[in-house]
Amino acid sequence: MRFVQFADAHGDPEAAVVHNGARYPLGVPMRQLIDDGLNSALCRGEHAIAESAPLASDVGGGALIPFQPSSFRDFMTFYEHTCGTSGTGVVSAEWYEQPVFYFSNTSTCVPGDGSMVAYPPGSEQLDFEAEVAAVITGRGTDLTVAEAARHVFGYTILNDWSARDTQLREMRVGLGPAKGKDFATTIGPCIVTADEYGSRRTSDGRLDADVRAYVNGHLLGADNLVNMSWRFEELIAHASRGSAVDSGDIIGSGTAGNGGCLLELRSNHPDPPPYLSPGDEVRIEVDGLGSITNVVGYPTKAPKVGRARPPLRPRHAVDTALFGVPAGHTYSEGRM
Secondary structure, eight states, rough: OEEEEOOTTOOEEEEEETTTEEEEEEEHHHHHHHHOOOOHHHHHHHHHHHOOOOOOOOTOSSOOSOOOOOOOEOOOOHHHHHTTTSSSSSOOOOGSSSSOEEEEEEEEEEEEEEOOOOOOOOSEEEEOOOOEEEEEOOOBBBOHHHHHTTTEEEEEEOOEEEEHHHHHHTTTTTTOOOOTTOOOOEEEEEEEEHHHHHGGBBSSSSOEEEEEEETTTEEEEEEEEBBBSOOOOHHHHHHHHOOOOOOOOOOOOOOTTTTSHHHHHHHOOOOOOOBOOOOOEEEETTTEEEEEEEEEEEEEOOOOOOOOOOOOSOSSOOOOHHHTTTTOOOOOOOOO
């Protein structure tokens, strides 16, 4: 089944099941649908299609994100993308040993209905990342791969927007990515349930679905989920190791290869495309999941925090030049 979320007459989010192009309201928000589990959602959907009238085409016209995720782990599973963005053209030995992820912000999720994504403060290198996310139902810890598969509610398209210049600066410190990623994430336009999307599985359990990325209508990247080096249930099992995955979490596939982002194309292309500019339209399409589209907005401004201060009581020599203070300068220790 395919579920979407719309704003009801009171402006509150409500889930609907899509059948033959029509939307049938379910009377609960998408998050409750996810929390109650896949079997319950399928029963609700079947009942709504059989017993309810579809929504009028002009009702709930304002697109919403499918739901507000609880947490967002984004992995790096596509070999070609990993090679193409490594800076060396090769993958580190550690990449082969286990899937690796980072946490991103769930408070900045935006719908893919043509809504605007503004440039984050201080960046001049805005990029897209074409991905798919698994939506988690139920809490689990130290899951086996088979157990993890039972925690997949469904799948949705994901665009992990990236400020590459900001990302590079912070990762040089040995931490991150953080501010290079947390300003916007697009998910949508729907959630396709695990039972329906599972029909795309190959003999080794991977999903067979083309992923395409367009900028201003021009195809820049094309890959397939079969090129993920780990299956989603393996990512979920790893995420739960010594920790927990929980209902409403999303697990990102990582960026598709062969042009799934501009950084890869700029690293390996004789005529590299520019980073995104205000007014550019980015569309991500995935077979069986639909498409999400956003327009790039103008740069935003935010107050600066400022440079690091030198230690007040240093245990080692302080590089005063890098701290921007005169050599021999001392601080008087005041107390608040």
